[in-house]
Amino acid sequence: MTKMDRMQGAQTLPLNTILAGDCIEQMAALPDACVDLIFADPPYNLQLKGELHRPDNSRVDAVDDDWDRFASFETYDQFTRAWLTEARRILKPDGAIWVIGSYHNVFRMGAALQDLGYWILNDVVWRKSNPMPNFRGKRFTNAHETLIWASKSEGARYTFNYEALKAMNEGIQMRSDWVLPICTGGERLKTDSGEKAHPTQKPVSLLHRVLVGCSKPGDVILDPFFGTGTTGAVAKALGRDWIGIERDPGYREVAEARIGKVRKFDKAALEVTRAKRAEPRVPFGTLVERGMLQPGETLVSATGKSARVRADGTLIGLDVSGSIHQVGAALEGAPSCNGWTYWHFVKDGQRVPIDVLRQQIRAEMHAAR
Amino acid sequence: MTKMDRMQGAQTLPLNTILAGDCIEQMAALPDACVDLIFADPPYNLQLKGELHRPDNSRVDAVDDDWDRFASFETYDQFTRAWLTEARRILKPDGAIWVIGSYHNVFRMGAALQDLGYWILNDVVWRKSNPMPNFRGKRFTNAHETLIWASKSEGARYTFNYEALKAMNEGIQMRSDWVLPICTGGERLKTDSGEKAHPTQKPVSLLHRVLVGCSKPGDVILDPFFGTGTTGAVAKALGRDWIGIERDPGYREVAEARIGKVRKFDKAALEVTRAKRAEPRVPFGTLVERGMLQPGETLVSATGKSARVRADGTLIGLDVSGSIHQVGAALEGAPSCNGWTYWHFVKDGQRVPIDVLRQQIRAEMHAAR
């Protein structure tokens, strides 16, 4: 792309503004092949039924906004295919799209992307370091969301800043799973009355990684579900042009104010994004799952006690069952016990502390970082 | 389910065998509602174009077997919907399914599951601790695969061993992202000539977590894409019955030999941490009947509320009377309240939760059994 092209585009495109209205209609008013990258965080169609309370009886503030309600999967699919069709038309031939969703909607979006001729490059998992737990103990903690990265078509020469991402990841190739905290604290935009300005504000760190990895300075980034404008804020800071589309006047107002305060190349703000990296916790159950220890196998202590391993990674001794720490403490009559050093397995007649197995797993995890 | 039902099922179902042939035809020959859990690892529809080479020019041994090739998304969808339809028919009403895939096929499977009436419970990310790097540096390291866990229909009472999974994870509830290594080393089955026996053999650890978490001893587990039989091997070790379906005689042979060598873990090892919900119900009135609490006695809460015990096992407070739960909820203005943990009696100046008395009764019931 020459400088001249960019100048012409800049004259006709509503750069660095928020378009008011429905995203399909607003995209329809844009010319063909004018956008380098699209980031889209559409309604998830959560289909929540009743209220949910935490064990302390406080009420969970659910996403029950009108914009997230659809009559059926069919209705949702029609909506999805309509906006993805317009999005593809306005993408440049070597442009790309990122979409984000949860299991409620992401499978439908992925299938639609493929059907419409997009070419999926990766799916990326945003592993939340601090998700909301499953309060009723009925399912796994819903601890991630899924992003899909796709080019406009097969064979397109999409932008991928491999070295920048590798540098961002301490010299190791960036993987398809990203550990990032959810948007809380000072980053979370509030109304004057102290409520959250938007129920699903995405963290700056997520957009930072997407835009650093998959766009260049001067690129045009479009977000058809702009909300409170995280995409615009990060694009501005990184020296990209942006176009937002948002229906809700309240969200637009918050986004305008927010982006107005952003300074270009504000490196200090971007450094906040790094996720903390502590020594990984290795549950004892992992050793059992991986077959390093067998259910039924006997562990022994230096004091001559013994217990047997169960399939769920608990131990069972005489009259007691529970974690390696609990059973160790009970057998010794002690208030607490470090099961990792207390318990040993027997190999070739030798007692080996189970902590040796934990070290092996930690070594693997470290290599995979 | 009674013992008799299980015996009848055992007589008609081809338990603990590998059925030879196409999975749709073989499932069609099974009766309605006969299976507790399905684990399915279908062809991924990978669509690899040419050969892939590492930086040192060695060739990557990719999945390019015939069974993994489909002419188009339409063909793949037809196949997917056909086998998922049969799978749903043979599932018991409270049964569930796990499917695994990558971005090539998982979006199509997820949408099909929803369209066919399955109810998605979680999507789970298998985060590989040792994935193959992206040799060309054109994309993110493809470091995960996606599993979908779904019940047969909305509202079904699926099996979820919450406490066992929590125990397996050092006392913290299990999340939707699982870090597990890929299947390598001694676990990876080889042919006589030393090649991989199957291109996509799944690790035992993955199936262990699925089966410990979502099935019970004695359940019937079906795997319609059996391959080298990881599902059968883990099911046998965990004391579950299994049915495999596999087209390829070579894979069947490897699987048979493999499963023949597996030993079932003993009964004590298969016992898993039990949920409190499984404990017998004790009416509060029993404590009064047995004289553990006296009619007229005052109970107190940690929040400073109080109420008095009546002879019929109800409480009476200011303006309210009813069960321990109802009075607690009313006094707190809460939607619900667990009276067992909310109310305390006073002994030697100390507040003691009435749940302690319930535990005494349960211990007696246990001893008398």
Add this chain to the structure above:
DNA sequence: AAACTGGATGAATCACCAC
């Protein structure tokens, strides 16, 4: 001042049995 404590909160498809 630094450390500690209590409260709040986040895209959530979050019981089950007896009558």
Add this chain to the structure above:
DNA sequence: AGTGGTGATTCATCCAGTT
């Protein structure tokens, strides 16, 4: 099948207020 009663259930983080 619908209703009502019992009673089981949470992790990481940030902030405000206190020691």
